[in-house]
Amino acid sequence: MKILTAAQTREADAYTIREEGISSTDLMERAAKAFTGWFENKFQPSEEVHVFCGPGNNGGDGLAAARLLHERKYKVQPYIVGDVSKASDDFNVNLKRLPQELQPIHVEQPSAVPELTDTACVVDALFGTGLNRPVTGLYGEVIRKLNSSGATITSIDIPSGLYSDSQTPEEGAITRANYTISFELPKLAFLLPQHENFVGEWHVVPIGLSQKFIAEAKSDLYCTKQEDVQQFLKPRKKFSHKGLYGHALLLCGGYGKMGAAVLAARACLRSGIGLLTVQVPQAGYPILQTAVPEAMTLTDKNRKHLSELPLEIDKFDVIGIGPGIGTERVTKTAIGQLLATTSHPIVLDADAINIVGASEKLKAQLFKKKLIFTPHPKEFERLVGKVKNDYDRMQHLREFCQEYGCYVALKGSHTAIGTPEGKVHFNTTGNAGLATGGTGDALTGVITALVGQKYTLEEACRLGVFVHGLAADLALQTVGDIAMTASDVIDHLPRAFLHLTQPLP
């Protein structure tokens, strides 16, 4: 699914109106119906609904929604904020359509906003994608008052004041929505962690914008949905054997962190790898052989740390390295040797990233390799330096991937996968239960397994991150997010793959 800019969304609206012979007023009615459809499922008609409308089409949506909710027996009070003498045409059409008994309150001073209790529902329709400057003055005061009221706020299309695809200037007020209901496609701003407290829980509702326009629109930003990954999932063949599904090598684990190797290995096996060899420091031999009997185990000559590569490194189709390995000098040397010798794809995680990030010499060895990095935001900064905000982080992600011709799965609530072409694919599965030690080790195992099965590096990243998040979503139903462990996520990988390959009842 593509992510469009605010400007492209306006063009999509205009194109749909022009090419599909629908009036802009009817498109607004569709948007308001889609919004109220969601709203009715969430809130009871007994609740008071205060709808705050700005001067543009977002305000028009608010007026239309006020009318529709009133028809469905909600107790609605519309507010018109600021000077609307130059309001949009569709705003005016919807103002006229308000029934006699639904008189709007004109807010020309912040004091005209009533004291709202925390049982009140607010619909925020002040500004949408037409926002063209930071919100200050009266509108800013109204937003601050709504934010501090304790009422439950639902924003139409986007929290008012939030820029959809660039950094909102500091002086601009932004609605802190509990829910955001957006039209047709998500906005980039929703996917960035810094906006969590503004966007709240977000949903996208379809309004029938031209699919032709969306398909042809140029964008480097995507959301990965289930149907996307299902398209490149490879079904197993009846006459197949383990040799067809790749032989992976995991270089993981260290003294006191052998669990990282166990988790990566178990996730790798649960993601379909044909054969798995794990090399661990000597101290890990009995642990691996006992905890993961399906894996072959090699031991390093070093008792506690990774210090050497297996002799026949080229027989492996893919190498996953990093979880639990530490940053000893001997380990750094081994990573240098790995980058210098193998031509097979490598998945680098955790301390492998920290080691590479701290060494210009190793960074110089990254060019023209088949590499996937799976950093969390701190590890990513060790690769690219300090970042200013989430937009800056995205820019660094694209530049790093383009410069080194590699893939980076930058982990987060919406893990962002950067590609050498400068694209970014945001993931849409997963939950806060993943914020616990070991889930990253599991992800390394999943992606390594998929690369071993000859998925392209892009497919392995997108499918791997998606299925790992889906496993966590399935685990959520039985263990919840507080108690979830990495092992729970791995234990739910089978159901997650089943969910993708077979329609569930």
Ligand SMILES: NC(=O)C1=CN([C@@H]2O[C@H](COP(=O)(O)OP(=O)(O)OC[C@H]3O[C@@H](n4cnc5c(N)ncnc54)[C@H](O)[C@@H]3O)[C@@H](O)[C@H]2O)[C@@H](O)CC1
């Ligand atoms: N026909 C369409 O184009 C559709 C539009 N839709 C809705 O329309 C919205 C976009 O509408 P518009 O393009 O009219 O834009 P908005 O409603 O977001 O706001 C634009 C108006 O606000 C003013 N403005 C912008 N920034 C301001 C600021 N910081 N302080 C004070 N005033 C400011 C502008 O001068 C303009 O009058 C979407 O977000 C969506 O909610 C939907 O109804 C779907 C159909």
Ligand SMILES: [K+]
């Ligand atoms: K809004």
